[in-house]
Amino acid sequence: MNNHRPTTTIDFFGMYLAHDACMRDLIRLTAAVSENRLGEPAVRIGWETFRRQLDRHHSTEDAALWPLVRAAVTDPADLVILDEMEAEHEGLEELLIKVEAGMSGQDGDLRSAVDDLAAALDTHFTHEEQVALPLIDRTVGGPGWAAFGEEMRKQNGLGAVTEYLPWALDDAPAEAQAKMLGFLPAPIRALYRYVLKPRYARPRRGWL
Numbered sequence: 001m002n003n004h005r006p007t008t009t010i011d012f013f014g015m016y017l018a019h020d021a022c023m024r025d026l027i028r029l030t031a032a033v034s035e036n037r038l039g040e041p042a043v044r045i046g047w048e049t050f051r052r053q054l055d056r057h058h059s060t061e062d063a064a065l066w067p068l069v070r071a072a073v074t075d076p077a078d079l080v081i082l083d084e085m086e087a088e089h090e091g092l093e094e095l096l097i098k099v100e101a102g103m104s105g106q107d108g109d110l111r112s113a114v115d116d117l118a119a120a121l122d123t124h125f126t127h128e129e130q131v132a133l134p135l136i137d138r139t140v141g142g143p144g145w146a147a148f149g150e151e152m153r154k155q156n157g158l159g160a161v162t163e164y165l166p167w168a169l170d171d172a173p174a175e176a177q178a179k180m181l182g183f184l185p186a187p188i189r190a191l192y193r194y195v196l197k198p199r200y201a202r203p204r205r206g207w208l
Contacts, residue, residue, distance in 0.1 A: 005129050008137040010145050015133065017168045017176060018057055019125045024171055025050040026118040028207055029099075033111050037206065038103055046207030047103065051096065053167055054121075056156055058089045064151040065136075072139040085132055088124045095120055165192055166200035170208060 005016060025046060032043045066082050073079060095117040102110030136145060153161070169177050169192075181189050201208060 006134050008134055010133075010137050010142055012129075012133050013176075013179065014149075014168075016129070017172060017180065018053070019129070020172065020176075021168050021170065022050065022054055022057075022121060023118070023125070026114065026121065030111075030114055030118065032207075033114055038110075040206045042204050042206035042208075044103075045203050049163070049167055049204075051100075053164065054092075054096075056160060056164075058092070060148075060152045060155055062086060062089060064155065065148045068144055068148060069136055069139055072144070073135070078135055078139070081131055081135055085128060088120075088127065092117070092120055092124060162196055163200070166197045169197075170200070 005012075029043075029047060029050070032038060032040070032046075037043050066085055070079065070082050073082070095113065098113040099110070099117050102113045140147075156164075165180075169180060172180075181192065184192070
Protein backbone atom coordinates (compact mmCIF):
# COMPACT_ATOMS: atom_id res chain seq x y z
CA MET A 1 0.00 0.00 0.00
CA ASN A 2 1.08 3.57 -0.71
CA ASN A 3 2.17 5.21 2.54
CA HIS A 4 1.94 8.75 1.12
CA ARG A 5 -1.79 8.92 0.55
CA PRO A 6 -3.53 12.02 1.91
CA THR A 7 -5.38 12.13 5.20
CA THR A 8 -9.14 12.35 4.65
CA THR A 9 -12.26 11.99 6.76
CA ILE A 10 -13.53 9.31 4.35
CA ASP A 11 -11.78 5.95 4.41
CA PHE A 12 -10.97 5.34 0.73
CA PHE A 13 -9.60 1.89 1.51
CA GLY A 14 -11.59 0.14 -1.21
CA MET A 15 -10.41 2.62 -3.84
CA TYR A 16 -6.79 2.18 -2.81
CA LEU A 17 -7.14 -1.60 -2.82
CA ALA A 18 -8.42 -1.53 -6.41
CA HIS A 19 -5.62 0.82 -7.49
CA ASP A 20 -2.99 -1.45 -5.98
CA ALA A 21 -4.52 -4.52 -7.62
CA CYS A 22 -4.46 -2.85 -11.03
CA MET A 23 -0.80 -1.91 -10.72
CA ARG A 24 0.02 -5.43 -9.50
CA ASP A 25 -1.55 -6.88 -12.64
CA LEU A 26 0.47 -4.60 -14.90
CA ILE A 27 3.67 -5.74 -13.18
CA ARG A 28 2.62 -9.31 -13.93
CA LEU A 29 1.81 -8.46 -17.52
CA THR A 30 5.22 -6.81 -17.97
CA ALA A 31 6.88 -10.00 -16.67
CA ALA A 32 4.78 -12.17 -18.98
CA VAL A 33 5.76 -10.06 -22.00
CA SER A 34 9.45 -10.21 -21.06
CA GLU A 35 9.30 -14.00 -20.62
CA ASN A 36 7.29 -14.62 -23.83
CA ARG A 37 4.40 -16.17 -21.90
CA LEU A 38 1.54 -14.40 -23.68
CA GLY A 39 0.38 -17.71 -25.16
CA GLU A 40 -0.38 -19.13 -21.73
CA PRO A 41 -4.12 -19.25 -20.93
CA ALA A 42 -3.47 -17.98 -17.40
CA VAL A 43 -1.87 -14.81 -18.76
CA ARG A 44 -4.80 -14.11 -21.06
CA ILE A 45 -7.26 -14.72 -18.21
CA GLY A 46 -5.24 -12.43 -15.94
CA TRP A 47 -5.23 -9.67 -18.55
CA GLU A 48 -8.95 -10.04 -19.24
CA THR A 49 -9.71 -9.89 -15.52
CA PHE A 50 -7.62 -6.73 -15.19
CA ARG A 51 -9.40 -5.11 -18.14
CA ARG A 52 -12.80 -6.04 -16.77
CA GLN A 53 -12.05 -4.71 -13.28
CA LEU A 54 -10.49 -1.47 -14.53
CA ASP A 55 -13.41 -0.88 -16.90
CA ARG A 56 -15.92 -1.35 -14.08
CA HIS A 57 -13.85 0.89 -11.83
CA HIS A 58 -13.69 3.75 -14.31
CA SER A 59 -17.12 3.40 -15.91
CA THR A 60 -18.89 3.60 -12.54
CA GLU A 61 -16.80 6.63 -11.60
CA ASP A 62 -17.75 8.34 -14.87
CA ALA A 63 -21.42 7.43 -14.55
CA ALA A 64 -22.05 7.84 -10.84
CA LEU A 65 -19.18 9.54 -8.99
CA TRP A 66 -17.89 12.46 -11.02
CA PRO A 67 -21.40 13.75 -11.90
CA LEU A 68 -22.29 13.63 -8.20
CA VAL A 69 -19.23 15.65 -7.26
CA ARG A 70 -19.66 18.02 -10.22
CA ALA A 71 -23.13 18.92 -8.98
CA ALA A 72 -21.68 19.84 -5.58
CA VAL A 73 -18.78 22.10 -6.65
CA THR A 74 -18.75 25.74 -7.73
CA ASP A 75 -15.04 26.60 -7.80
CA PRO A 76 -13.74 26.54 -11.41
CA ALA A 77 -10.50 24.95 -10.16
CA ASP A 78 -12.49 22.02 -8.79
CA LEU A 79 -14.31 21.61 -12.10
CA VAL A 80 -10.94 21.40 -13.83
CA ILE A 81 -10.01 18.47 -11.58
CA LEU A 82 -13.13 16.59 -12.66
CA ASP A 83 -12.48 17.37 -16.31
CA GLU A 84 -8.96 15.99 -15.88
CA MET A 85 -10.24 12.77 -14.34
CA GLU A 86 -12.56 12.14 -17.26
CA ALA A 87 -9.88 13.03 -19.84
CA GLU A 88 -7.40 10.68 -18.18
CA HIS A 89 -9.94 7.86 -18.37
CA GLU A 90 -10.28 8.46 -22.11
CA GLY A 91 -6.52 8.48 -22.59
CA LEU A 92 -6.16 5.25 -20.66
CA GLU A 93 -8.76 3.56 -22.84
CA GLU A 94 -6.67 4.38 -25.91
CA LEU A 95 -3.62 2.80 -24.28
CA LEU A 96 -5.60 -0.28 -23.29
CA ILE A 97 -6.63 -0.73 -26.91
CA LYS A 98 -2.99 -0.51 -27.99
CA VAL A 99 -1.98 -3.21 -25.50
CA GLU A 100 -4.85 -5.42 -26.60
CA ALA A 101 -3.73 -4.99 -30.21
CA GLY A 102 -0.19 -5.95 -29.25
CA MET A 103 -1.34 -9.04 -27.43
CA SER A 104 -3.32 -10.06 -30.52
CA GLY A 105 -0.24 -9.67 -32.72
CA GLN A 106 -1.51 -6.54 -34.48
CA ASP A 107 1.18 -4.26 -33.00
CA GLY A 108 4.79 -5.37 -32.66
CA ASP A 109 5.84 -2.98 -29.89
CA LEU A 110 3.89 -4.59 -27.08
CA ARG A 111 6.47 -3.96 -24.35
CA SER A 112 6.43 -0.24 -25.10
CA ALA A 113 2.62 -0.21 -25.05
CA VAL A 114 2.53 -1.98 -21.68
CA ASP A 115 5.14 0.41 -20.26
CA ASP A 116 3.12 3.40 -21.50
CA LEU A 117 -0.07 2.02 -19.97
CA ALA A 118 1.61 1.32 -16.61
CA ALA A 119 3.12 4.81 -16.46
CA ALA A 120 -0.15 6.51 -17.41
CA LEU A 121 -2.22 4.46 -14.97
CA ASP A 122 0.21 5.13 -12.14
CA THR A 123 0.10 8.86 -12.92
CA HIS A 124 -3.70 8.81 -13.04
CA PHE A 125 -4.08 6.93 -9.77
CA THR A 126 -1.64 9.27 -8.02
CA HIS A 127 -3.46 12.33 -9.38
CA GLU A 128 -6.80 10.91 -8.30
CA GLU A 129 -5.57 10.00 -4.83
CA GLN A 130 -3.77 13.28 -4.17
CA VAL A 131 -6.33 15.67 -5.67
CA ALA A 132 -9.69 14.11 -6.60
CA LEU A 133 -10.28 12.04 -3.47
CA PRO A 134 -9.71 15.05 -1.15
CA LEU A 135 -12.16 16.94 -3.40
CA ILE A 136 -14.75 14.21 -2.82
CA ASP A 137 -14.02 14.40 0.90
CA ARG A 138 -14.66 18.14 1.16
CA THR A 139 -17.68 18.30 -1.15
CA VAL A 140 -20.04 15.31 -1.06
CA GLY A 141 -18.40 13.82 2.05
CA GLY A 142 -19.28 10.51 3.64
CA PRO A 143 -22.95 10.48 2.57
CA GLY A 144 -22.05 11.12 -1.06
CA TRP A 145 -19.34 8.47 -1.00
CA ALA A 146 -21.78 5.97 0.52
CA ALA A 147 -24.36 6.80 -2.17
CA PHE A 148 -21.74 6.18 -4.85
CA GLY A 149 -20.88 2.83 -3.28
CA GLU A 150 -24.51 1.79 -3.32
CA GLU A 151 -24.90 2.82 -6.96
CA MET A 152 -21.72 0.94 -7.87
CA ARG A 153 -23.11 -2.24 -6.30
CA LYS A 154 -26.39 -1.79 -8.21
CA GLN A 155 -24.65 -1.25 -11.54
CA ASN A 156 -22.17 -4.10 -11.24
CA GLY A 157 -24.35 -6.70 -9.55
CA LEU A 158 -23.49 -9.67 -7.35
CA GLY A 159 -21.55 -11.48 -10.06
CA ALA A 160 -19.06 -8.64 -10.26
CA VAL A 161 -18.50 -8.74 -6.51
CA THR A 162 -17.69 -12.46 -6.54
CA GLU A 163 -14.82 -11.77 -8.93
CA TYR A 164 -13.80 -8.42 -7.42
CA LEU A 165 -13.20 -9.80 -3.94
CA PRO A 166 -10.56 -12.45 -4.75
CA TRP A 167 -9.04 -10.17 -7.42
CA ALA A 168 -8.65 -7.24 -5.03
CA LEU A 169 -7.26 -9.43 -2.23
CA ASP A 170 -4.91 -11.40 -4.48
CA ASP A 171 -1.41 -10.70 -3.11
CA ALA A 172 -2.69 -7.81 -0.94
CA PRO A 173 -0.88 -7.24 2.38
CA ALA A 174 -2.20 -9.34 5.26
CA GLU A 175 -3.55 -6.28 7.08
CA ALA A 176 -5.49 -5.19 4.00
CA GLN A 177 -6.97 -8.67 3.58
CA ALA A 178 -7.98 -8.76 7.23
CA LYS A 179 -9.57 -5.32 7.00
CA MET A 180 -11.60 -6.17 3.90
CA LEU A 181 -12.75 -9.53 5.24
CA GLY A 182 -13.64 -7.86 8.52
CA PHE A 183 -16.30 -5.84 6.71
CA LEU A 184 -18.05 -9.03 5.62
CA PRO A 185 -20.44 -11.31 7.53
CA ALA A 186 -19.12 -14.73 8.48
CA PRO A 187 -20.99 -16.63 5.71
CA ILE A 188 -19.47 -14.39 3.02
CA ARG A 189 -16.00 -14.81 4.52
CA ALA A 190 -16.46 -18.57 4.36
CA LEU A 191 -17.70 -18.32 0.78
CA TYR A 192 -14.59 -16.31 -0.11
CA ARG A 193 -12.14 -18.75 1.52
CA TYR A 194 -13.67 -22.00 0.31
CA VAL A 195 -15.25 -21.07 -3.02
CA LEU A 196 -14.37 -17.69 -4.49
CA LYS A 197 -10.64 -17.65 -3.79
CA PRO A 198 -9.94 -21.20 -5.09
CA ARG A 199 -12.18 -20.61 -8.11
CA TYR A 200 -10.27 -17.42 -8.91
CA ALA A 201 -6.84 -18.99 -8.42
CA ARG A 202 -7.21 -22.24 -10.39
CA PRO A 203 -7.23 -20.85 -13.96
CA ARG A 204 -4.65 -18.15 -13.12
CA ARG A 205 -1.82 -20.28 -11.68
CA GLY A 206 0.68 -19.04 -14.22
CA TRP A 207 -0.37 -15.44 -13.58
CA LEU A 208 -0.51 -15.22 -9.80
